[in-house]
Amino acid sequence: MLSPLIRKLERFSPLSEAEKQAVQSAPLRLWQVASHQDIISDRARLAEVHLIVNGFACRYKLLGDGRRQITALLIAGDFCDLSGLLMPMDFGVAALGHSATLAVISHERLMGIFEKHPRLAFGLWRDTMIDAAIYRQWLINIGRRSAYARIAHLLCEIWLRMQAVGLTRDGFFELPMTQAEIGDALGLSTVHVNRTLQQLRAESLIEFKSNVVRVLDWQRLETSGEFDPSYLQIAPELMVSPAAGNAPRSGVRP
Amino acid sequence: MLSPLIRKLERFSPLSEAEKQAVQSAPLRLWQVASHQDIISDRARLAEVHLIVNGFACRYKLLGDGRRQITALLIAGDFCDLSGLLMPMDFGVAALGHSATLAVISHERLMGIFEKHPRLAFGLWRDTMIDAAIYRQWLINIGRRSAYARIAHLLCEIWLRMQAVGLTRDGFFELPMTQAEIGDALGLSTVHVNRTLQQLRAESLIEFKSNVVRVLDWQRLETSGEFDPSYLQIAPELMVSPAAGNAPRSGVRP
DNA sequence: CGAAGGCTTGATAGACCTCAAACACAGTGG
DNA sequence: CCACTGTGTTTGAGGTCTATCAAGCCTTCG
Numbered sequence: 001m002l003s004p005l006i007r008k009l010e011r012f013s014p015l016s017e018a019e020k021q022a023v024q025s026a027p028l029r030l031w032q033v034a035s036h037q038d039i040i041s042d043r044a045r046l047a048e049v050h051l052i053v054n055g056f057a058c059r060y061k062l063l064g065d066g067r068r069q070i071t072a073l074l075i076a077g078d079f080c081d082l083s084g085l086l087m088p089m090d091f092g093v094a095a096l097g098h099s100a101t102l103a104v105i106s107h108e109r110l111m112g113i114f115e116k117h118p119r120l121a122f123g124l125w126r127d128t129m130i131d132a133a134i135y136r137q138w139l140i141n142i143g144r145r146s147a148y149a150r151i152a153h154l155l156c157e158i159w160l161r162m163q164a165v166g167l168t169r170d171g172f173f174e175l176p177m178t179q180a181e182i183g184d185a186l187g188l189s190t191v192h193v194n195r196t197l198q199q200l201r202a203e204s205l206i207e208f209k210s211n212v213v214r215v216l217d218w219q220r221l222e223t224s225g226e227f228d229p230s231y232l233q234i235a236p237e238l239m240v241s242p243a244a245g246n247a248p249r250s251g252v253r254p
Numbered sequence: 255m256l257s258p259l260i261r262k263l264e265r266f267s268p269l270s271e272a273e274k275q276a277v278q279s280a281p282l283r284l285w286q287v288a289s290h291q292d293i294i295s296d297r298a299r300l301a302e303v304h305l306i307v308n309g310f311a312c313r314y315k316l317l318g319d320g321r322r323q324i325t326a327l328l329i330a331g332d333f334c335d336l337s338g339l340l341m342p343m344d345f346g347v348a349a350l351g352h353s354a355t356l357a358v359i360s361h362e363r364l365m366g367i368f369e370k371h372p373r374l375a376f377g378l379w380r381d382t383m384i385d386a387a388i389y390r391q392w393l394i395n396i397g398r399r400s401a402y403a404r405i406a407h408l409l410c411e412i413w414l415r416m417q418a419v420g421l422t423r424d425g426f427f428e429l430p431m432t433q434a435e436i437g438d439a440l441g442l443s444t445v446h447v448n449r450t451l452q453q454l455r456a457e458s459l460i461e462f463k464s465n466v467v468r469v470l471d472w473q474r475l476e477t478s479g480e481f482d483p484s485y486l487q488i489a490p491e492l493m494v495s496p497a498a499g500n501a502p503r504s505g506v507r508p
Numbered sequence: 509c510g511a512a513g514g515c516t517t518g519a520t521a522g523a524c525c526t527c528a529a530a531c532a533c534a535g536t537g538g
Numbered sequence: 539c540c541a542c543t544g545t546g547t548t549t550g551a552g553g554t555c556t557a558t559c560a561a562g563c564c565t566t567c568g
Contacts, residue, residue, distance in 0.1 A: 083383040086380040090484060121375070126340040128386065129340055132385055135386060135389035136313070136326075139389065139393060139396065142441065143396045144323050190514090191516085192555085194516060194517090230344060445548085446525070448548060448549090449524095
């Protein structure tokens with residue numbers, strides 16, 4: 001149930017049995033959130049953290065005139081609101097797609113675990129740092145790249161993050177976002193996202209239909225998005241790109 | 255010497271004498287870095303963290319074609335590379351302005367301090383979280399706001415951050431950035447930054463000459479940048495805006 | 509079958525970029 | 539002390555990427 005998180009924490013060094021146990025027994029309960037419902041609202045002061053077990057969510061912020069900026073995408077193994085542990089929230093979190101399942105862990109219990117297992121505290125601190133690294137890449141993406149490159153970069157990132165927690169298959173991955181939501185994440189209008197996606201399809205980099213992305217040409221997608229995966233801190237041996245070329249191969253090379 | 259950092263850490267709760275002592279005795283040495291020199295280079299694996307004691311610096315990343323995105327501005331009391339403590343660097347850090355002075359603290363010593371004073375570890379973790387909150391605001395700024403609003407927002411942020419560590423005076427603060435660097439931080443071209451600054455000056459919101467900004471009309475600057483300071487986590491009583499109106503008043507209201 | 513949400517398309521406008529050159533200013537060296 | 543040089547700022551002109559507005563289409567779902 002919490003294996004995506006444990007897998008993430010073990011990217012740097014294996015956890016002891018006791019530590020794994022502590023993580024696994026941390027959640028108080030599960031919480032199923034319906035489509036587009038708010039998980040956490042802006043400015044809340046929380047007593048619990050929420051960990052995604054299943055589905056998708058996003059951090060976002062509304063602007064005065066109703067526009068929205070999505071600042072992060074969250075998938076299985078990601079904490080929605082770890083920062084709520086040490087300060088009040090400055091963003092909202094909403095479920096994307098049909099629904100999301102969350103594990104709820106009380107701050108109190110989490111702090112108790114840190115006391116017994118300080119290494120876990122450092123593990124989650126590192127998680128906050130990787131979060132920040134992703135923010136930096138998004139800044140570069142939005143600040144300096146064309147719409148075409150932005151979308152390509154985003155897709156590369158999501159591919160790898162999902163792949164690292166075992167949520168990809170044969171070059172496919174789920175992406176339950178509308179084009180408007182993609183626009184809100186990348187600082188683009190819906191119309192322009194639509195046209196740019198058409199371009200990516202026309203050039204056979206991807207397919208994207210009914211919330212499923214298929215990567216047709218990883219190499220060119222990576223190049224188009226100027227994507228360098230190192231910021232995600234996934235060990236190379238855990239990192240699998242989709243098969244190259246238009247037809248994903250089923251076997252290994254002879 | 256480290257008072258800006260201590261002040262920052264005490265925003266949430268006072269430190270004990272022992273904790274303050276530990277912080278103050280942490281640095282191994284000071285390091286003076288000349289103008290625009292690299293403090294830390296991308297992809298380094300570090301054994302020390304660098305804390306700004308004096309001057310300015312920025313986190314940045316170079317793109318393939320030579321363009322640059324500045325992802326963070328760093329002032330006294332900010333760590334350049336706290337993330338280097340737990341993972342390899344994914345960005346460079348450079349000094350802005352004439353020079354910057356850094357306090358250098360070894361990872362080893364820092365970890366030792368955390369063992370004796372776990373609350374300091376949480377304090378720095380919170381610092382990482384505030385860093386992330388700033389990234390989120392920058393994303394919103396670059397993703398959704400006009401050039402005019404972006405610059406206004408940036409100036410508001412810097413004003414408050416500098417004010418909180420005692421580096422403002424009578425509506426003035428130092429900002430040793432060229433217009434090209436401002437553009438690199440906000441995802442704008444130099445030319446457009448220039449024209450937009452002229453607009454801000456023409457409308458008497460600010461003055462900006464030889465690396466000094468003067469805030470003439472805080473209210474309108476805040477409004478123009480849709481600035482909401484809460485993300486900086488500065489207690490309201492520590493937060494002082496420049497005097498309203500064109501002439502900063504010297505006294506308090508009678 | 510109608511409604512609602514999402515996707516697609518066309519036309520137009522505007523914000524911002526790029527290129528290019530002139531200008532201002534500080535530091536350097538003769 | 540004054541040209542000289544380099545960096546940073548300013549201005550002009552033109553181009554383009556992306557936003558906005560508006561409508562039509564498609565799919566899903568009750």
